[in-house]
Amino acid sequence: MAGTRVTAERPPRALRRDAIRNHERILTSAREVFEQSGADACIEEIAARAGVGVGTVYRRFASKDALIDELLRLAMDDLIAAAEQALARDDGHGLEQLLRAFGKSFAEHARYANLLLDRQPDASAARRIREATAELTARAVAAGTVGAGVTRGDVTALISAMRAMAQTPGEAAPERWQRFLDIHLAGMRATRGR
Amino acid sequence: MAGTRVTAERPPRALRRDAIRNHERILTSAREVFEQSGADACIEEIAARAGVGVGTVYRRFASKDALIDELLRLAMDDLIAAAEQALARDDGHGLEQLLRAFGKSFAEHARYANLLLDRQPDASAARRIREATAELTARAVAAGTVGAGVTRGDVTALISAMRAMAQTPGEAAPERWQRFLDIHLAGMRATRGR
DNA sequence: CTGCAACCGGAGCGGGGATTCCGGTTGTGC
DNA sequence: GCACAACCGGAATCCCCGCTCCGGTTGCAG
Numbered sequence: 001m002a003g004t005r006v007t008a009e010r011p012p013r014a015l016r017r018d019a020i021r022n023h024e025r026i027l028t029s030a031r032e033v034f035e036q037s038g039a040d041a042c043i044e045e046i047a048a049r050a051g052v053g054v055g056t057v058y059r060r061f062a063s064k065d066a067l068i069d070e071l072l073r074l075a076m077d078d079l080i081a082a083a084e085q086a087l088a089r090d091d092g093h094g095l096e097q098l099l100r101a102f103g104k105s106f107a108e109h110a111r112y113a114n115l116l117l118d119r120q121p122d123a124s125a126a127r128r129i130r131e132a133t134a135e136l137t138a139r140a141v142a143a144g145t146v147g148a149g150v151t152r153g154d155v156t157a158l159i160s161a162m163r164a165m166a167q168t169p170g171e172a173a174p175e176r177w178q179r180f181l182d183i184h185l186a187g188m189r190a191t192r193g194r
Numbered sequence: 195m196a197g198t199r200v201t202a203e204r205p206p207r208a209l210r211r212d213a214i215r216n217h218e219r220i221l222t223s224a225r226e227v228f229e230q231s232g233a234d235a236c237i238e239e240i241a242a243r244a245g246v247g248v249g250t251v252y253r254r255f256a257s258k259d260a261l262i263d264e265l266l267r268l269a270m271d272d273l274i275a276a277a278e279q280a281l282a283r284d285d286g287h288g289l290e291q292l293l294r295a296f297g298k299s300f301a302e303h304a305r306y307a308n309l310l311l312d313r314q315p316d317a318s319a320a321r322r323i324r325e326a327t328a329e330l331t332a333r334a335v336a337a338g339t340v341g342a343g344v345t346r347g348d349v350t351a352l353i354s355a356m357r358a359m360a361q362t363p364g365e366a367a368p369e370r371w372q373r374f375l376d377i378h379l380a381g382m383r384a385t386r387g388r
Numbered sequence: 389c390t391g392c393a394a395c396c397g398g399a400g401c402g403g404g405g406a407t408t409c410c411g412g413t414t415g416t417g418c
Numbered sequence: 419g420c421a422c423a424a425c426c427g428g429a430a431t432c433c434c435c436g437c438t439c440c441g442g443t444t445g446c447a448g
Contacts, residue, residue, distance in 0.1 A: 153367075153370065154373065154374070154377065157359055157362075157370055157371075157373075157374045158374075160355075160358045160359060160362040161354075161355035161356075161358055161359065161374070162355075163358060164354045164355050164357060164358030165351055165354060165355065168351075168354040173347075176347065176351055177351075179348065179351075180348070180351045180352075180355070182381075183348065183378060183381040183382055183385055184377060184378050184381050185381070186380070186381040186384040186385060187376075187377040187378050187379070187380040187381025187382070187384070188377055188381070189384075190380040190381070190383075190384055191376075191377055191380060
């Protein structure tokens, strides 16, 4: 170890401009295609929509799974940011704020939202979110924003539920998840003890 | 047309005993495998677990989809029975009874529960369930079991949510959906107007 | 006990889609 | 303006899986 040249020595030869552009395009295209066709859409379609060849996709992402993981990681970043923000306020409404952020994110990434949180490309990110959820739940209970006896598990379940809402096609108005959340929050407020 | 021999004339040559036995085995095996690996498990695995060849599976079911449809149809039958039973009582608690039946069914068919209700191998069955849901919701509102302003859409959303609960792996206690349902019902009770 | 229709198993065919390969292009540093 | 490393496209390869086919069995009627 000692004296070993730090790997950071690697000349960070920046990507060529066109390579960067394609990288972006692929990400965008992948989001759109997965959104429309679910997680089993094929790479060729993603490449075509991005206006590149499949080879280019594979030069940038080791495999289809890696591509999906990257997409999820990016989405996860948003959630983490939302969690930090919710933790910042110190009244008892951070939990509700976090839940609304989750709902919004799920609605945006509807079709592949099911992968979110199940797959865990980045375990530490998932842990942070879990911790934030626990903390915010505790605060909400303390502040009486939700009834005593509401647990982290209850909140986790609610999150899964909102995710399902986003995926379910049907006549779902885009705001259905909000209404659903309102109802469930009312229920949690009414929940005393277990 | 007139005078055509009714097709019912077809000699209902009963299946041989071994064929019946295999049919059962395949159904059971398919449930187990789909339960474990989700809907994209391969036929070969199902056949192997059932102790038959793939040819036998295809002699009994036209295609993999047909097999899944049959599985869903059977599950759907249970739900319809539950719906009829819930409709039978005339207090305002039929809705709750139906919802508990759904939760139980989802918990039993966890991994492929997502197919249930999305796919509709039998449209009329789906319609009956939808109608029953609407009727029971109306009765519940009338009886004050849930707040005024609760709609069929709200109930449908709840059903999707419970389905998600069943699928989500994690440390979920098997009874999590019950607790979830209790909380949401409390919320619906508290929901007045919109 | 016999004969045969109904069954059975599982090798093999065909299509689809992920991943690789390589001859041609194109930014970039000098 | 030059040379070359980094890029690119997309044909070809490989593998997985649904489904078919057919020679060998087996329940069951007579």
